[in-house]
Amino acid sequence: xxATTKNATTTPSPATARAPSGGAGPFAGTRADGCAxxxxxxxxxxxxxxxxxxxxxxxxxxxxxxxxxxxxxxxGYVNTGSTTxxxxxxxxxxxxxxxxxxxxxxxxxxxxxxEVSYLLIYGKLPTSDELDAFRKSLSHHTMIHEDMRSxxxxxxxxxxxxxxxxxxxxxxxxxxxxxxxxxxxxxVEVSVHRLMAKLPTIAAYSxxxxxxxxxxxxxxxxxxxxxxxxxxxxxxxxxxxxxPDFTDALDMLLIVHADHEQNCSTSTVRxxxxxxxxxxxxxxxxxSALWGPLHGGANxxxxxxxxxxxxxxxxxxxxxxxxxxxxxxxRLMGFGHRVYKNYDPRxxxxxxxxxxLLAKLSLRDPxxxxxxxxxxxxxxxxxxxxxxxxxxxxxYSGVIYRAMGIPVQMFPVLFAMGRLPGWIAHWDEMxxxxxxxxxxxxxxxxxxxxxxxxxxxxxx
Ligand code: SDX
Numbered sequence: 001x002x003a004t005t006k007n008a009t010t011t012p013s014p015a016t017a018r019a020p021s022g023g024a025g026p027f028a029g030t031r032a033d034g035c036a037x038x039x040x041x042x043x044x045x046x047x048x049x050x051x052x053x054x055x056x057x058x059x060x061x062x063x064x065x066x067x068x069x070x071x072x073x074x075x076g077y078v079n080t081g082s083t084t085x086x087x088x089x090x091x092x093x094x095x096x097x098x099x100x101x102x103x104x105x106x107x108x109x110x111x112x113x114x115e116v117s118y119l120l121i122y123g124k125l126p127t128s129d130e131l132d133a134f135r136k137s138l139s140h141h142t143m144i145h146e147d148m149r150s151x152x153x154x155x156x157x158x159x160x161x162x163x164x165x166x167x168x169x170x171x172x173x174x175x176x177x178x179x180x181x182x183x184x185x186x187x188v189e190v191s192v193h194r195l196m197a198k199l200p201t202i203a204a205y206s207x208x209x210x211x212x213x214x215x216x217x218x219x220x221x222x223x224x225x226x227x228x229x230x231x232x233x234x235x236x237x238x239x240x241x242x243x244p245d246f247t248d249a250l251d252m253l254l255i256v257h258a259d260h261e262q263n264c265s266t267s268t269v270r271x272x273x274x275x276x277x278x279x280x281x282x283x284x285x286x287x288s289a290l291w292g293p294l295h296g297g298a299n300x301x302x303x304x305x306x307x308x309x310x311x312x313x314x315x316x317x318x319x320x321x322x323x324x325x326x327x328x329x330x331r332l333m334g335f336g337h338r339v340y341k342n343y344d345p346r347x348x349x350x351x352x353x354x355x356x357l358l359a360k361l362s363l364r365d366p367x368x369x370x371x372x373x374x375x376x377x378x379x380x381x382x383x384x385x386x387x388x389x390x391x392x393x394x395x396y397s398g399v400i401y402r403a404m405g406i407p408v409q410m411f412p413v414l415f416a417m418g419r420l421p422g423w424i425a426h427w428d429e430m431x432x433x434x435x436x437x438x439x440x441x442x443x444x445x446x447x448x449x450x451x452x453x454x455x456x457x458x459x460x
Contacts, residue, residue, distance in 0.1 A: 027060065027084050028434055029053065040068055054089050071442045078338070082267060083433065087120060087425050088259045092339035097346065099259055100124070108349050113254040114138065114224050117196060117421035120259055121428070135224075141197035142218035142227060144168075144205075145175045152209040161413045162291040164206035165199075170284035172198070180278040182431060191279045192424050199420055200224070203413045204231035210409075225250040228417070233405065246404050249357050250414075253397060256346040257418025259426075260393075261339075265290040265419065266426050273427045274439040286423045287416050293333065296394075296415040302334035303398035303408050306367045309374070314366070316374045324383040334371075334395030335378060341388035350396045357403055368399045 027050055035046040036059045045068055048060040058081050065071050074080040090097045097104040100119050107116050111125075118126045118134050126134060148168065155164055172194065173180055179190040205215045208231075216231045225247040234240035260266070268289035273282040290296030309319055323332040337344060358365060375391055378384045394415075401411050430436060 095342035120425040138197040161206035166287040173280040200228040254418040259422025298394040299411040336389040346393040347391040
């Protein structure tokens, strides 16, 4: 630590982390806003205070260890920013979510998923020519190499589709070796378009494999969502009718899942990409991180939880009490969020669509009724109010997927399809950052101090 004595009486002049002149140093897009003062063992230090475009403040600790010898410790990075980003802004207290400055509510109403993907990846809403060219490029890259189709013959019928998705996406780097150079903009763009175009095909194939039906080829005359639905549900022996209500609902669901700043899977994509691993490898890692039931796997876990409640007579109060007791066998899936301490704006949009779709289909889903009752009971309960636990993006999405006939194991796969443009945008932003470094956090060691080696004959 610092050399000063423990009981220094005078406040020494603070050692200041030297923020390079002209702006806020390595953190592009922020502005300096004075300093934070830190005292360790009587020594005073000043660290630059940075502000982003939405007045979020951060203490720049990039020189902390150099000037103080200490590091920070923050399990799960609850209070730690890993980077700056111009892609998505969210305000958890106010329930605000914007992609590149546009409110999620506006994008969900005015755009389809391909247009929002363009916005996230290229940083602006496309002109009609740009959007047409993007749509055309994606629709002409939807097929996977015929040898990749044989992969599906090797997976067990009951393989979880997230395992298949992550494996096949990682394997894209074996078939498309002509576009792996992360420093070649043209190769990166080819990989981006291949991934965006092929993910729905790879996803649908894993479903078809699981039900023993033939893999259905993509069609270039269909939209992104229409194509996915026909690859999922069409069979060679009859015409498949694409329900426009389903394609609209799927567009909305993919849009609201498209990005969410530095969540677990996006941070994983950035972490893996920071080693200059290719895009396919980085996205495959993101798929694995998303699979966890605390993250993207929560939509599957939430529906399984609601099914359990319906089967148990719909006694939601019993499960709310279980959740409050922190019973290790039960957690209220689809509830709570690291950042949102208000209603997740995505959950609001999904719930409205859910309501409308079930009404249009004249469907009564006891699961939707139970979910609404559960929300009502939980939001009136002090435990949830005190902890600011609200329904999150995963609470109602599964009800819509079920209404569309999508099996529960495919729910995290739909989440991955939606999140892909966000992962890509963050991976690309990381590569273009002047501050780019390989991610390598530090630690505080708490194990044994130096020990003498004992030969095995002396060990007891
Ligand atoms: C996603 O980060 C993102 O942006 C993620 C995401 C995205 O778009 O990428 O939004 C997608 O992952 C949404 C979240 C999906 N996960 C779930 O629905 C699983 C259930 N939710 C929780 O496990 C939890 O809320 C997390 C994991 C989402 C957040 O956990 P945190 O931030 O680590 O919060 P915490 O676990 O410390 O909870 C704070 C308190 C604790 O109680 P105390 O220790 O203070 O007494 O709230 C309690 C928790 O026990 N709590 C819950 C709860 N979630 C939190 N209690 C009951 N049921 C819950 N669901």
